[in-house]
Amino acid sequence: MGRAPCCSKVGLHRGPWTTREDALLIKYIEAHGEGQWRSMPKKAGLLRCGKSCRLRWMNYLRPDIKRGNITPEEDDLIIRLHALLGNRWSLIAGRLPGRTDNEIKNYWNTHLSKKLRSQGTDPNTHKKLSESELEKLAKNCNRKRCKHTKRCMKTRKLEGDEVIVDRITKIHLPKPVRVKPVISMTRNYSNTSLETNNLSLHTTSASYRLSTDESEDNIILNMPSWLDNNVSLETNNGVDDDDHLMMMTIGSSSGRDQDEVVTVQDNNNQQLEKLYEEYLQLIKVDHDHDHDHYHDGDVDDGEAELDSFTESFLI
DNA sequence: AATTAGGGCAACCGCCATGTC
DNA sequence: AGACATGGCGGTTGCCCTAAT
Incomplete structure (x- = not known):
């Protein structure tokens, strides 16, 4: 039992x-x-x-969950961390501020493992796929209704050992950004005066709650910049009256401020690079430590390195 | 226009580690 | 020491949406 x-x-x-x-x-x-x-x-x-x-x-x-698509920089960091840590999603998530282990796990399973495979890399071992495995992959991609050819890949060609794939990036509606919990707000928005305890952000597939701050600026500043010009609000009759909920719907992803986006991405990139450098430093320290400690040579260096490295996250 | 199949992701499940009594 | 409660983790499931047919 x-x-x-x-x-x-x-x-x-x-x-x-x-x-x-x-x-x-x-x-x-x-x-x-x-x-x-x-x-x-x-x-x-x-x-x-x-x-x-x-x-x-x-x-x-x-409230501290980061919403929106995972950036290419985060993409890269996840792949590198996975190579070091394997499927230890909580450890990986711990180094990506605002991301949850579940989100990263899902993202890995639905996007990154396929991406690596399409680049000729085994997502489990992070080693190059063998010729036979590459052929198998190519065969699968030529099949009718193949998932890869259907949506993920625009073109696929082999150049020597390298498999080059141009992916069609699917743009998802972003998850809402939470500012901070607040009790009430009064808002003028699109000529509509609103009084509400909460805001809910609705996408085509689900509804989300958006906690709001007292100032309108705070909402806008904390939402993806490209959303700013595409937000509209309407009353929601489908939710309990007691909750005084409003619906927020978003339009298409036009109107983004490119300059601002670049700045944000640069900052994120620097942060992520810094985090990764920290790991490498940790590995180095642990590696040196292992050598001092186990200089007799009866310990597998690779294992000791990875284990002490991962141990460092558990403290 | 209707149907089908695959993708994406929130939610669930079972197991494990740790703390408390 | 052992039983139990609790929190956390990784794997899996199932639903919804959408592109393809």
Whole structure:
């Protein structure tokens, strides 16, 4: 017999969270803080498993979560960290501020593993794929309704050992940016006066809550810059009146300020590079330490290096 | 226009580590 | 020492959306 489930599943809500449930969870955590997940749902008035609450908070509702597409720089860092750490998503996420392990894991499985494979690299070992494996990949890509040819790749050609692939980048609607929790706000927006406790950002596939600050500037400044000219607000009749929720919808991704974007990307790039340099430094220190410690030579250097390196994250 | 199949991702599940009694 | 509670992690599932047919 395995251990008992974390909570009785009988009568509990499952599946996607509603805006009302989100509101209850946020409200409770704002008042009482995180922790005590088991008892939290009852106290917060939620018909959810404590684990589900924790997951929702950690992966979605936390105010410090960074939203929007993963940048090429983050892409690169994730790949390099994965080569060092393997599927230790929480460790990888820990070095990407504002990103969650779940998000990175999903991104790896849906994008990066394919990207590496298409570049002729085994995503598990980060080593070059063998000739036979490359041929197999090429065969698969020539099949009718192949996922790769269908959406991900525009062209694919072999040049010696290198596989060059031009990917069609799919642009996702960004997840909302959370500013900080606030109780109320009054806003003039598109000639509409709004009074609300919360804002919800709706995309085509899901609805999200957006906590807001008191000043309108704060909303705009913390949202992706290219969204600024494409935001509109409307009242939401589908949500409990008690919540006084408003819907925020976003338009197409036009109107972005290129100069500002470049500046932000440069800063991110520098930050990520700095983080990676820190890792390399850690590896070096640990490597030297291992050599001092195990100079008899009865320890596998590669293993010792990686293990001490990863250990450093666990402290 | 309707149907189908694949992609993306939030949510769930089971297991493990740690803390407390 | 062992039982239990709790938090955390990685793997997997299932739903929704959309492109292809």
